[in-house]
Amino acid sequence: MPKRRFLGCSFPVLLGVLLVILVLFLVSLLSGALGSSLFGDLGLPSWLSVPQPHPELPAGVVFHLLGFPITNSTIAAWLSIIVLVGISYAVTRRLKLIPNRVQSMLEAALGWLLNFCQEVAGEENGRRFFPVVTTIFLFVITNAWLSLIPGFGSILITNAEGETVELFRGANTDINLPLALALISFIFVEYWGIKSVGLFRYIRKFINMGRFFGAIGQIFSGKIKAGFAGLFNGAVDIFVGALEALSELVRIVSFTFRLFGNMTGGEILLLMMLFLVPFVLAIPFYGLELLVGFVQALIFGGLTLVFATIAVAPHAVEAD
């Protein structure tokens, strides 16, 4: 008769694992900030507790390159680039007709992204937007997931000014990187829009004075009543155009703060959980942060895709 198995382990092994987790949980609860405020100081060794974190929003400067400050988030972004380029190089160097495990995983991911682009933007435009959208997606998700590797933020070095700073810091948690990505997305969306519908037709979306000047012409040619009605409509057109232009700029701000806020919030959440109950309580939040990293990358890429789709659509179609 086969032994009964629970979660793939025999019963004594499972009991042992659960016991270890329980002990770890109790020890971490007692040694953390939460436990010491509930039960008072129990005289546990100090290495069990985690010091209170002091998150700082500006990234620390590690060194200067030609007078240009290189921050720890910049180095982390370089690391992401190295990882992405390294994986691509290693996989595409020997492409096989029957892919091995890594190649098929990458093919599945890229295939899914291409499918996503084509579903949103249509067959032809999807292929056109795919490189930029996918680059943004992969870069954001690599930044987010690299910063979750344990030990990523704990390498401390002393810079030239004598301050102690971390060598790496999640690149998405420095507001300059989301801003740069938002500007890239903005520039590409405008470029695609201009290229598809033509410069003057594209600008007419924002500066629409046709009806206004038409109405002035009507007033001078004697049609006073129609002219004034047209003048009002023309003023509405101009106002709506200005709103369109401003909402185009607001997208940059909302892109920036969405990514920056979510990533920084996640980082601080993890630090605080480690401070309150070390070792154990941060684990579920690690899972949450993995999901948040994926979702934010998808949103950044996907919204770029949606805005690009709107920008390349002819105006008449969009108004329907």
Add this chain to the structure above:
Amino acid sequence: MSRWVAALRLIGVGFFVGGSILLGVVAGLWLDNKLNSAPIWVIVGLFLGLVIAFYGVYRMLLPLMDNKRDKENS
């Protein structure tokens, strides 16, 4: 319209509202500092930000509302 577009549009709405109000207020504060005219431009910026927020949300949700109406009619 695919479900993806609808979902992404809805996700974009929240931060768009925050972003437009923030942009208006920050621009207003900057102008007030420059021209020494507090609090006129902050109020103007806040109002403009709110208008952009409402207009932008309306524009983002318009296709979704049309979708619903089409389904109700048919």
